[in-house]
Amino acid sequence: MTPSERRVTGALSAIYILRMLGLFLLLPVLALYVEHLPGSTPLLVGLAVGTYGLTQAVFGIPFGNASDRFGRKPVITAGLMLFAIGSVVAALAQTASGMVLGRALQGAGAVAAPIMALLADLLRPEQRSKGMAAIGISIGGAYLVSLPLGPVLAAGIGVPGIFWLIAALALVMVALLWWQVPTPVAARQVQAPAGQFRAALSDPHLLRLDFSILALHALMTGMFVILPPLLRDQLDLPLGQHLWLYLPTVVLSIVVMVPLIVYAERRARLKPVFVAMVALLGVAVLMLLGVGHAVWGVALALLTFLIAFNVLEATLPSMMSRLAPMAGRGTAMGLYSTSQFLGAFLGGAGAGWLRGHHGTEGVLWAGLALCAVWLLVSTGLRAPAHLQTRLIEVGRLSPDRARQLTDELMRIGGVAEAVVIPEEGVAYLRVDGRTFEATSVERFSAAPA
Incomplete structure (x- = not known):
């Protein structure tokens, strides 16, 4: 990459990671906070955690199309301002339904597609894969940093304070966008070949990957609907001490994840590792059902979950890029991204409803059933060629x-x-x-x- 390309990649990755921090920081703390708001129900708690995924899925394609028509930077700015407004609404929310509204507005600022398109506009074709990889790493980094950092911030400035911080970060992102990222002379307009959408919907292997990312994020969001209350109520672990559970499990999961990914990529063993990690997610859920009454049991289950989650989160895009035809990769990735956000919504809403009607164990049994279905689906996946x-x-x-x-x-x-x-x-x-x-x-x- 040239110095200009490195600067653009760094700035857009920073914008992406700051925005994802604004969503992920709340995962380990939001369920506990919403429980105490007037009008709270288990379903509304789940919606508060996951509803951003629904609006992100709904507005993702319109924001991408708008950036083709009105320019990348103005549309990204509008999305970030909407994200900031949603954060302010959530910070001021006095009821559970008000919190759901704020989270929906946060997700409606769906700037992922315009950011990716802007990066593609500003990088040479041979450098685009490196730029996309940098953004992918930023998403994973934001998630891993957020788990231990969220409880620390909640204990220090409160959940409303986190929302105010997120709103301020959105303004910083706007400044970074206009000061560090040049405006492309002309946006790269590439029309998907006719029939690509239908082809992506009819390819059984791409559909298996779409289901996989939906299931993965449904499990992740559902986990954080039940895990914080479980730590507080059943294990008597106050929110300020959740850090000491999240931090070591995150660090250890990274230590285990890296060699697994290297092995899968270098030895062309993506599918066996992928299937094994799906099974490992099921093991993590089983551990919560069996030994979730003890801190050590929850810690071991969370470590197992994070290892599997991190490996799958890193390998799924790689598998999608290898199995999708090059001419239809954009369409395939669009459906993949939509499935990811829908998974976050379904996981949050579904876990909230199940917790209200069947308790924490009901959520875990549903998660185990999802893992079983996913395991059956993934065994039929074609191993991607090592091209x-x-x-x-x-x-x-x-x-x-x-x-x-x-x-x-x-x-x-x-x-x-x-x-x-x-x-x-x-x-x-x-x-x-x-x-x-x-x-x-x-x-x-x-x-x-």
């Missing part, structure tokens, strides 16, 4: 010549997929590094030697 992505500069081409070049590239040994983008003058290849010879495509390159 590499190559980019060739082919120069500006007519549409007819681009189609002809695609056919020629596909006849080269080791090329599994080829997509030529004539308006950008580039061709993307997915190749098997064991059989592909780089010299075989040199004659198609328009780049200077």
Whole structure:
């Protein structure tokens, strides 16, 4: 990356991580706070935790389309201001329903798609995967930092104070956007080929991944509807001491997660590791059912849950990018993102309703059933091929010549997929590094030697 590209990637990743911190910081503390608001019910507690996922899913595509029409930075600014307004509404909420409204407004500022699009506009094609990876890392980092930090902030400034802090961070994000991120000369307009949406909905392997991310975030959100009250009520652990449970389990989960991901990627063992982690989530739920009456049991169950969650959160996007066709990857990732946010909503609302009618054990049994269904679904998943992505500069081409070049590239040994983008003058290849010879495509390159 050039210095300019690194600055853009760093600034947009910072904006993303600050926004995700604003959502994740509340996970370990919000359920306990909403329980004491007037009008609170278990369902409203669950909605307060997860309703941001519903509005984020609903407004994600409209915000992306608006950024194509009105520009990336103005739309991102509008989304961040809506996020700030939602934070203020939540900070001032005097009832449980008011809190749900504030959280819904937070999620309605759905700036994920415009941020990704802005990053793609400002990076060269061959650097975009690095930029997307940086944002992906920022999401995982925000989640892991939030678990121990949320209880500390709640004990110090209270949950309303966290919302005020989040609102202030949103304004910082707006300033960072306009001061550190240049405005692209023209937004990159790429229309999905006709039928890509239908293709993504009919591909059984992509649907398995969509279900997987929905189930993962449903389990995660549901966990934090029941875990904070369980720690307080059944284990007599006050909120200020939750840090000492979350911090060591987060650190240990990272220590275990990294070698598992390295093994899965380098040894081309993504599917076996993936299936094993789904089973491990079920083990974590079983542990809560069996030994959730003791602090050590909850700590062990949480560690098991976080190891599986972190590995799955990191490997699912990798599997999606490998199984989705390059020409339809944007559509596939859009459905994947929508499934993720819907999972957060369903997990929060479902756990709240179940807790109100069947108690904590009812939530855990439902979670175990979800893990069992997910395990059955994941066993039918195709193992992703261990392919590499190559980019060739082919120069500006007519549409007819681009189609002809695609056919020629596909006849080269080791090329599994080829997509030529004539308006950008580039061709993307997915190749098997064991059989592909780089010299075989040199004659198609328009780049200077």
